[in-house]
Every structure is written in structure tokens, then in C-alpha cells.
Amino acid sequence: MTSIDKRYPDLMGDDDGAAPERARLVADLDRAYRAPAPEHLRAAIARAATAALPVPEQRRRPRWRRPTLVAAALLAALVAGVASANVNPPLIDEATRYSPAAGVVLRQYAHSVNVAASACGYTLRLLRVYADANRVVVGYTLSGPIGRPFRSEGADIPVLADARNPRAYIENLNLGASFGVVGPTEGLFAAYNAYKIAQGARTLRLRLTLPSASFDEDIYPLALGAPRSSCETYSDGGIRQVGPPFPVLGAVPALAALFPGLTNTVHERIVSIHKPLSVTFTVPVDPARRVITPRQTVVAGRTPLTLDHVVVTRSETRVYLRRTTPGHILEFLNFTLYAGKRRYNDGIPLFHDWWQDHAPATRLYDFWFEGPPYDYHGMWTLVVQRDPYVMTAPSRLFPGGPWVFRFRVP
Amino acid sequence: VRGRRPFTDRERDILVHDSVVIPFGEGYGAVSESEEDTLVAAAREDPAAFGALYDRYLDRVYAYLRARTNVEEDAADLTQHVFLRALRGIHDYRGGRDRFAPWLFRIARNAATDFYRRRRDSVTWDLVPAALEPITEGDLESGLLRDEDLSRLRALLATLDPERRELLALRFAAGLTIAEIGAVVGKSEEATRKRLTRTIHALQEQYHDIDR
Numbered sequence: 063m064t065s066i067d068k069r070y071p072d073l074m075g076d077d078d079g080a081a082p083e084r085a086r087l088v089a090d091l092d093r094a095y096r097a098p099a100p101e102h103l104r105a106a107i108a109r110a111a112t113a114a115l116p117v118p119e120q121r122r123r124p125r126w127r128r129p130t131l132v133a134a135a136l137l138a139a140l141v142a143g144v145a146s147a148n149v150n151p152p153l154i155d156e157a158t159r160y161s162p163a164a165g166v167v168l169r170q171y172a173h174s175v176n177v178a179a180s181a182c183g184y185t186l187r188l189l190r191v192y193a194d195a196n197r198v199v200v201g202y203t204l205s206g207p208i209g210r211p212f213r214s215e216g217a218d219i220p221v222l223a224d225a226r227n228p229r230a231y232i233e234n235l236n237l238g239a240s241f242g243v244v245g246p247t248e249g250l251f252a253a254y255n256a257y258k259i260a261q262g263a264r265t266l267r268l269r270l271t272l273p274s275a276s277f278d279e280d281i282y283p284l285a286l287g288a289p290r291s292s293c294e295t296y297s298d299g300g301i302r303q304v305g306p307p308f309p310v311l312g313a314v315p316a317l318a319a320l321f322p323g324l325t326n327t328v329h330e331r332i333v334s335i336h337k338p339l340s341v342t343f344t345v346p347v348d349p350a351r352r353v354i355t356p357r358q359t360v361v362a363g364r365t366p367l368t369l370d371h372v373v374v375t376r377s378e379t380r381v382y383l384r385r386t387t388p389g390h391i392l393e394f395l396n397f398t399l400y401a402g403k404r405r406y407n408d409g410i411p412l413f414h415d416w417w418q419d420h421a422p423a424t425r426l427y428d429f430w431f432e433g434p435p436y437d438y439h440g441m442w443t444l445v446v447q448r449d450p451y452v453m454t455a456p457s458r459l460f461p462g463g464p465w466v467f468r469f470r471v472p
Numbered sequence: 473v474r475g476r477r478p479f480t481d482r483e484r485d486i487l488v489h490d491s492v493v494i495p496f497g498e499g500y501g502a503v504s505e506s507e508e509d510t511l512v513a514a515a516r517e518d519p520a521a522f523g524a525l526y527d528r529y530l531d532r533v534y535a536y537l538r539a540r541t542n543v544e545e546d547a548a549d550l551t552q553h554v555f556l557r558a559l560r561g562i563h564d565y566r567g568g569r570d571r572f573a574p575w576l577f578r579i580a581r582n583a584a585t586d587f588y589r590r591r592r593d594s595v596t597w598d599l600v601p602a603a604l605e606p607i608t609e610g611d612l613e614s615g616l617l618r619d620e621d622l623s624r625l626r627a628l629l630a631t632l633d634p635e636r637r638e639l640l641a642l643r644f645a646a647g648l649t650i651a652e653i654g655a656v657v658g659k660s661e662e663a664t665r666k667r668l669t670r671t672i673h674a675l676q677e678q679y680h681d682i683d684r
Contacts, residue, residue: 072650072665073643073672087676090625095644099534103548107526107555297661334660 066092153249154189154201163432164253167192167377168201171348179339182293183207186220186272186339193266194348194375196430197235198222198254200270205247210279222254225267225342232259232268235430253377260347271340280328297332350436351375356469359386363462369444370426374471376436379406381444382428399431400443401471406431443468512572515562522559525572530555533580535645539637540584554580574655577646581638581656628678636671643668 066089067074073088074081158165172190179186183206190201200222224230233255259266290296352374359368368384379399399406447464508528514521533554538547557579629637635657642653654664 069647070643073669083679084672084676087625087672087679090621090679091640091644091675094622094625094629095535095539095641097535097538097547097645099531099551100544100548103534103551104530106548107530107552336660 153203153247154251155249157201157249157251161251161253161432163377164199164251167194167199168251171376172199172201173345175343175345177341177343179341181337181339182291182335184275184335184337184339186270186341188270188341188343191343191345192348192377193256193260193345194377195256195260195351195373196375196380197256197377198232198260198266198268198345199251199377200254201249201251202270203247203249204272204275206277220250220252221271221273222252223269223271224259225269228269228271232256256347263347265344265346267342267344269340269342271338273338274334274336275339277333279331279333281331293335293337295334295336297334348376352436352471354469354471356467358467358469360465360467361462362465365462367446367462367465369467369469372442372469372471374436378430378432380428380430382426383446384426396447397429397431398445400445401435401438402440402442404435404438406433439471441468442471508572512562522562525576526555526559529573529576532645532647533576535647536577536580536641537584539641539645550580550583554583557583571652571655573646573648574652577642577648577652577656580646581642625675625679628675632671632675636667639664639668639671 066085069092070088074084154168155165158168168190172192175188175191177188185205186202187205188200188202192199200220202220222232222234224232235253235255256266354372354374356369356372359366361367366386368386370382370384372382373380381397381399444467445464446467508525511521511524515525530551534547534551537550537554538544541547541550554576558576561579629640632640638657639653642648642656643650648656650665650668651661653668654661657664659667
């Protein structure tokens with residue numbers, strides 16, 4: 063067997079009697095796509111990554127597998143009444159734990175709805191919705207059949223679209239989930255870019271669709287088989303160690319496969335449901351919006367950059383920068399926003415459809431910050447500077463900087 | 473809940489050396505899948521441990537991005553961008569069934585897509601890179617013949633739609649398995665397998681026809 067055979071066994075079909083030609087094609091594809099990284103790149107990334115360390119960022123999302131957290135979530139759900147409606151809002155709150163801005167709007171400003179779609183014993187239930195000029199945020203739960211020992215590894219990204227035009231997808235910006243499927247309900251939230259749909263609208267009619275979902279399910283004991291449903295598809299999830307191996311029996315791998323309980327392991331299967339779950343809903347657009355138009359141009363290092371306008375809503379602050387020099391794009395830049403003494407890092411660039419629609423013709427680029435409070439009034443400062451950790455040829459960087467913009471938010 | 477086994481001596485050697493941040497890119501590439509799980513877990517706790525993962529994936533990420541850009545410098549810059557983004561986002565990586573490779577290549581794919589959209593005026597999608605390596609096998613004549621074959625193959629690839637080229641780039645340049653490719657592009661393993669197999673089959677017929 064050649065190295066190509068070993069690397070691409072799945073592509074070496076011989077059912078059509080053309081195995082030699084297939085092998086030759088695969089080998090040529092392998093060669094055509096071969097491109098070893100240049101040595102200088104290895105060194106450049108090494109320096110950049112080392113310079114970027116340490117990165118003592120606060121953990122923003124759940125550590126899914128930490129036993130104490132999952133156990134605490136399970137206990138809390140059991141105490142509260144496993145599948146009752148009362149447990150759902152806390153589950154959604156839990157989902158936004160590491161996206162506090164989404165949590166604030168879902169708790170304080172969102173509208174309660176209760177629309178659901180079910181298939182095969184699985185239910186998508188939309189509970190809270192919020193919309194403003196920057197984004198749409200939805201809080202929902204996903205439930206599996208009662209009595210099944212699920213663990214969630216995260217559902218698929220739900221698709222949000224204009225209800226009148228279901229093919230007009232709205233860009234997803236953020237996701238979050240609670241600590242696994244609990245009894246058997248999981249809380250989730252998702253945020254979407256409202257720029258294209260919310261300008262001037264008072265209400266939005268939208269459709270949320272979960273194309274499919276999958277879970278890990280413990281199978282115990284494997285030797286007795288596991289129930290199957292025609293609605294579901296299954297794949298092997300492997301063996302999971304749930305504690306220290308038991309003496310003697312735990313040392314025998316074959317026993318772990320057949321009798322996981324004897325070895326302190328469980329066998330998992332991945333359960334997938336491919337029937338889409340859709341709900342349609344109406345949400346009013348929060349009129350709370352402040353648009354500041356500094357039209358402020360700062361020249362730093364002989365390079366001008368213009369802060370065109372800023373849109374502040376309850377869900378986020380979005381800044382719009384205009385490049386005025388040709389030939390460069392706003393990449394590898396760091397953004398820091400100061401609202402009074404509060405500091406917000408990492409303006410996250412909106413790419414995707416936004417770039418496609420607006421750049422480079424208008425040279426207008428936008429970056430969003432979660433967190434700056436809508437109710438904060440006074441001087442705000444936006445600092446834009448080159449990412450010091452990206453090492454590339456100077457000719458390829460946006461030259462100049464740092465650019466410091468100050469503007470008053472009334 | 474999945475526990476993490478203690479580090480082996482080898483992993484400790486990889487991760488820590490006298491409490492000094494380990495040097496990146498110094499030959500820690502040959503690690504197994506199970507070792508990778510441990511390395512990922514360690515990198516989530518301590519970004520200094522990211523070096524071993526970086527070493528393991530640098531060539532694959534670069535090759536993939538090289539297939540998505542037509543300028544070497546673009547691929548190099550994007551590769552830096554991808555690894556720095558991964559380093560900063562390693563805490564967000566959820567692990568488990570979502571393996572590290574698909575997670576990393578989703579970052580790479582998004583970076584390439586964003587890059588292309590911003591520079592669509594000057595960049596065409598996915599021109600398979602011209603042969604970057606000098607001919608070292610066989611004699612000059614056979615080497616030239618092979619180069620002719622590759623040129624014809626690239627011409628064929630250029631006729632494919634972007635989705636099929638993406639699958640090929642993820643399989644051959646990134647070296648992902650079909651299941652991993654499915655995770656990157658958001659399709660089931662079976663659907664990915666069918667799509668890729670059909671693409672290979674169609675390419676084979678055309679490649680064969682050219683030879684006749």
C-alpha cells in the first residue's frame with residue numbers, strides 16, 4: 063500500500079474498474095494542493111504568538127465539561143422542577159452568561175412570546191425576542207424526549223429570515239447555550255445583524271428555523287442495545303471515561319466497550335434529528351437609538367481615517383469608519399472604546415454581507431462592541447491602532463496610527 | 473462528564489520547560505489524536521501550550537489558505553491571522569465531538585471568505601497554487617510530463633464550482649477527514665462523502681478523457 067493509499071483510503075474506490083486512474087488522479091490532486099509553509103512564516107507566527115502571550119482573558123463561555131458546573135445545573139433544574147415552564151427563563155439566562163449584553167436585553171427589554179414547533183419528540187420553543195437598529199436577539203429552548211440521557215454539544219446555528227422572504231437570511235453574530243440539556247431542556251440564545259431589516263421599521267415579522275440538532279446520548283449498558291427511532295440517525299460517539307478506572311476490570315479495554323458500567327466508562331452515540339423546526343414571530347423594534355455623526359477625520363502617520371458615525375442601541379454600539387486612502391483595507395487593527403472610565407476592547411468587524419454590500423465602493427467599514435451602555439452620556443473615545451502582534455511586510459499593513467477619536471454622546 | 477487524564481511525561485516536556493513559555497515552532501508536530509486532546513485542554517488553561525498545536529497545523533492551514541488565494545503573501549498573512557485568532561479564541565473552543573481541526577479550519581475558512589469578499593476586486597477564488605516545489609524525483613523529462621499533467625489538472629479544477637473546490641481544498645490541502653470536512657462546511661458526513669466522491673469521479677472522467 064502506498065502512502066497515497068494510506069492517506070486517502072476513502073477516495074480509492076475500485077467499483078468502476080478504474081482504480082489505477084483514480085489512484086493517479088488522487089496522487090496528482092495531492093501534489094497540486096501541496097504548499098509547505100515558508101520557514102519565515104513559522105518564525106513570524108512564533109514571535110507573534112509568543113508576544114501575544116500571556117492572554118489572561120476572562121473566560122467568556124462555559125467550560126462545558128467541568129463536572130461541578132454541570133452537576134450544579136442539573137441539581138438546580140431538578141430542584142426547580144425539571145420540565146416546568148419556570149425553569150426555562152433561568153436556562154436562557156444561563157445561556158447568556160458569557161454574553162452579558164445579550165443577557166441584559168433578553169432579561170430587561172425583550173418581549174415574551176411562547177411559540178413552539180415540534181418534530182419527532184423534539185421541541186423548539188421561542189420564549190423571548192428583542193430587536194433594535196443593530197441586532198435581533200432571541201432566547202429559546204430545545205427539548206428532547208423525556209427520559210433520554212442526553213448531553214448537548216451545542217445545537218446547530220438557527221437560521222433567522224424575513225418571514226415574508228424565507229430565503230433572505232439574516233447574518234448570525236453570536237450564540238450561546240446553557241450547560242447541556244437538562245431534564246431534557248436546553249436554553250439557548252442567538253443574536254443577528256439587524257442592519258438591513260430594522261432601519262425605519264417599527265415591527266419585524268421573522269422566522270426562526272433550526273435546520274437540525276444533535277446530542278450525545280449515553281448508552282448503558284451497550285451490551286443490551288439501545289432504543290432506535292426512525293426519526294433519528296446515529297453515529298458512534300466513542301467511550302467516555304466518567305471517573306478513575308476501576309481496579310482490575312477497568313484495565314481491560316474490551317470490557318469497557320461491552321460493559322461500560324463495570325469500568326467507570328459510558329459509551330456514547332451521537333443522535334441527530336434532521337427535521338427542521340421553525341417558528342414565526344413578530345417583534346417590535348426598540349426605538350431607543352442614538353446616532354452620532356462625528357464625521358471626524360484623524361491623520362496619524364500621514365494616514366487619514368474618518369469616524370463617520372456611531373449607532374448606540376441597548377444591544378450594542380456600532381462604529382462606522384471610512385477609509386479615505388486607496389489601496390489599503392482596515393485589517394489587523396485593534397479597536398478600543400472608552401465610555402467615561404469604562405473600557406471596551408476588540409471592536410469586532412462585521413464581515414460577510416456587510417462587506418459585500420459596502421466595501422470597497424464606499425470604503426465604509428463597521429465594527430461592533432457589545433457592552434457600552436446605552437444610557438451612558440458624555441465623552442466617548444475610540445482608539446484605533448495596528449495590531450502589534452501581526453508581523454507582516456510594512457507595505458501590507460494599514461499604515462499610520464494610532465487614530466484617536468473623541469465624540470460626545472448626548 | 474469527560475475527565476482529563478494527567479499529563480504524561482512527554483506532554484509535560486511539550487507543555488512546560490522550567491516555567492518558561494515554550495518556544496513556538498520547535499518540532500513538536502508529531503503528536504497523536506489523544507495527545508492532541510490533552511494539548512488542547514492544556515492550551516485552554518494556559519495559552520503557552522498552544523505552540524504544540526500550532527506546530528501541528530501550520531503547514532495544513534497555510535496550504536489550505538494558499539489554495540484560497542493567489543498570492544503567497546496573502547496566504548502567509550492570513551495564516552498568521554488565523555493562528556492569532558485561534559490563540560485568542562481557544563477559550564471559546566468547546567471541545568468534545570467538535571474536534572480541534574474542524575474548529576481551526578472554520579476560522580481559516582471564515583478568514584479566507586472575509587478576505588476574498590473585501591478584496592473581490594483584485595482576487596479570484598481558489599486558484600490552486602502553481603507547483604511550489606522543484607522537481608526532485610525522476611529525470612527532467614518525466615518531471616516535465618508530470619508538470620504538464622498538473623497544469624491540465626489545474627485547468628480542470630478551475631471549471632469546478634466553488635463548493636466543490638472548497639471540498640477538495642479541505643481534503644487535499646488541509647488534510648481533513650470527510651467527517652471533519654462536514655463539520656467545517658456544515659453538512660452531514662454522508663452528504664459530504666457523496667459530494668466529494670462525485671466530484672472525484674467527475675474529475676477522473678475528464679482527466680482520463682484528456683489523456684486519450
